[in-house]
Amino acid sequence: MKIMELVFMAMRTVLANPLRTILTMLGVIIGVGSVVTLVALGNGTSDQIAKQYENLGTNLLVVTANGNGRATQLDYSELMRFEQFPEFKTVAPTMSKPNSNIKYDRTQSTYSLIGTNDRYLEITKSKIAKGRFLSEADLEFRTNVVILGSEVSKKFFGLLDPVGEDVNIDGIVFTVIGLLEPKGSNITGTSVDSAVIVPLETARRQFKLGSIRTTYIEAPTKDDIYKAQTTMTQYLTYKFKSADNFTLTNQDELLTAKTAATDTLTNQLVAVACISLLVGGIGIMNIMLVTVSERTREIGIRKSIGAKRRNILFQFLVEATVISGMGGLIGLLLGIGFSIAWPHLYPAQTTKISLDISIYAFLFSAFVGVVFGLYPANKASKLRPIDALRFD
Incomplete structure (x- = not known):
């Protein structure tokens, strides 16, 4: 059959x-x-x-200083010198202040404030929708300027252009110079959409934030990120005298x-x-x-x-x-x-x-x-x- x-x-x-x-x-x-x-x-x-991970970059190394006090302080000028090495493409030190009180007209809300330099835009793969990002002059002269995330701008200005407007951050007046495009959350759950970004030294001086706690480092390639990790480990171990005083997070390893x-x-x-x-x-x-x-x-x-x-x-x-x-x-x-x-x-x-x-x-x-x-x-x-x- x-x-x-x-x-x-x-x-x-x-x-x-x-x-x-x-x-x-x-x-x-x-x-x-x-x-x-x-x-x-x-x-x-x-x-x-x-x-x-691609939104934040797979060639990214995140340095976090653990503990408080001078023994675990990161120095901005020392960190920026690493850009001279071939395995380091971009360095963006940051300090943050969660739950900062933002006011505009009769609207008030709390958002996370980030103090950083002009490299932060590139290293987080963010884009400017309107206006501009931080410049070297903003960092050098510690100007009271701010870049708003898309959610922050929508909260206070709706669909209007916020560039040129003044907002009050914890009692201090800042001028809006830029608006970021919507980006969404990265793998850590954080998002620039709900952040307000100011120059690093302005944040340190105006809000008494102390020392740099987190630094983002981008390498040219995936292979270079491991070289950069080794270099930073040696530097931080020497500076902090102990490997327990810092954390290095390799995005490629996390992925x-x-x-x-x-x-x-x-x-x-x-x-x-x-x-x-x-x-x-x-x-x-x-x-x-x-x-x-x-x-x-x-x-x-x-x-x-x-x-x-x-x-x-x-x-x-x-x-x-x-x-x-x-x-x-x-x-x-x-x-x-x-x-x-x-x-x-x-x-x-x-x-x-x-x-x-x-x-x-x-x-x-x-x-x-x-x-x-x-x-x-x-x-x-x-x-x-x-x-x-x-x-x-």
Whole structure:
């Protein structure tokens, strides 16, 4: 008997009991659908993490001074000298003041204030929407100028141009010279959209912020960032006398670690989802054993008119494979559908369907049908015609 004839015969048998067939396929449907959806979510999350790191730059090194006092103070002029080394492209020291009180006209709110230099715009991959950013003159003369994030500007000025307006920051008047384009949060959860940026020395003098706590360093390439990390480690260890007094965060290492963690979690969830496929296979074996019992007389008649053992074996094996394959196909379509619909239901999350994993999941579902259908098919093929015909 040709394989296509066996497939059509199996399809007729399967469709003759649609409810039983659907219940049998349920484990396979859930298994394949879960694998496709979970992998799509995992891939989407990994891409989202990578994009967030790209927003801040993967060639970025963040230096944080731990503790208080002169022993852990970073010097601005010393930090800027590192730009003379080839492994250092840009250096942007910062000091911050959270919950700064901002007033304009009758509107009042609190935002994070950042004191930095003119390199901060480039190093955070931000862009100016209107006006300009800080200049060397602003830093040198400690001018009372401020750049507003998009959320801050919207809060106080709506859609109007804030450039040239005066705002009150903790009782001190600053002139708005620039507006940043919306950028969103980076991987650390911080965002320039809700920040107000002033010259470093102005922030130190006007708000008594003390010393530089955080410095952003950009290297020309990914390879250079590790050289820069080594150089900064040596410098800070010598300056602070202890490696416990500072923290160096390598964005490339963080990206690798985050991606690895996401991949591990996705693989674990996929492994759990695969259990549904095995449970579905057990269900297929169970229903095929029942089918063999129900069709014992049919098997006896077929054998008595010349059907060989392999014909019976292939008939029931193809039937089990068709059940699992149909379940896999339905699960595949449902998984793709959920993956496409998920970002619409939860806009904060993205998905990315993996064609390879989807195909492997479907093929594995068919393989499950072969494995778990083998025993019932073998049992049916071994029935003796005389015993099968006597079966009631």
